[in-house]
Amino acid sequence: MRNRTKRGRGWGRRLRWVAPLAAVAAVAVARAPARPLDRLAASVRGREVVTDWTVGEPLDAVYRYCRDACVLADLVTEIRRIERVDDRRMRVHLVGVNGVPLVVPVERTADRDQQLVAWRAGGHPGVGGVQLRLRPGPWPHTTRVHARMWWRPGRGLVRQFAGDPQRRLEDALHRMECALADRLADGEVAPLPPPVRSGRRR
Structure with a gap:
């Protein structure tokens, strides 16, 4: 019984020392700069940027x-x-940082009629993709685009391109709108025929 009592007292003394140390460590972590921790977390879980855009096309x-x-x-x-490669898959040849050539496999992973289109690029040094959600715009013959670009890990493919990812996405959507207008004018993208509506008598 005496030995058990001594052991209990010993553990109690140790816990008295451990508790303040744990509290100090918690305060130190709370006061640590957020940026390095955020960067580490982003490099592990990946990164994504989103934006909304109204395109002046149907x-x-x-x-x-x-x-x-x-x-x-x-x-x-x-x-x-x-x-x-086929209707969904292709190989994209591009130039990364410092003029390094890259060949990246790309696949269209989602295709929901007039609602959603998603592309995924995979391979070294990471994977990434773009998701485009579509819906009718606020004005006639316009389209609202919700665009999301993502990378896994956060320091993978994104490091192969210069510039801020958010600004790149916004600039890309602007280029997309201009390119679409040119392609429509040249007849490269043919709009679907208007649906046949049946009138109802009241």
Whole structure:
């Protein structure tokens, strides 16, 4: 019994020392700069940027354009050539930082009629993608685009391109709108025929 009592007292003394040390450590972590911790977390979980954009073109034309591989070249200026594998898959030849050539496999992973188109790029040094959600715009013959670009890990593919990712996405959507207008004018993207509406008698 005496030995057990001594052991209990010993553990009690140790806990008295451990508790203040744990409190000090917690305060130190709380006061630590947030940026290094945020960068570490971002490099592990990845990174994504989102923005909304109103395109001055009808929804059906924007959808057809977004599901075609040409949208990738208009979104990413570093792309030099697109090699089609099939309707969904392709190999994209682009130039990374310092002029390093890269060949990245790309696949269209989602295609919901006039609602959603998603592309995914995979391989070394990471994976990334773009998701484009579409809906009718606030004015006639316009389309609202909710764009999301992501990278896994956060220091993978994003390091191959210069500039702020958020600004790059906004600039890419502006280029996409201009390119779509040009392609529509040239007849490269044909809008879907208008639906036949049946009148109802009241």
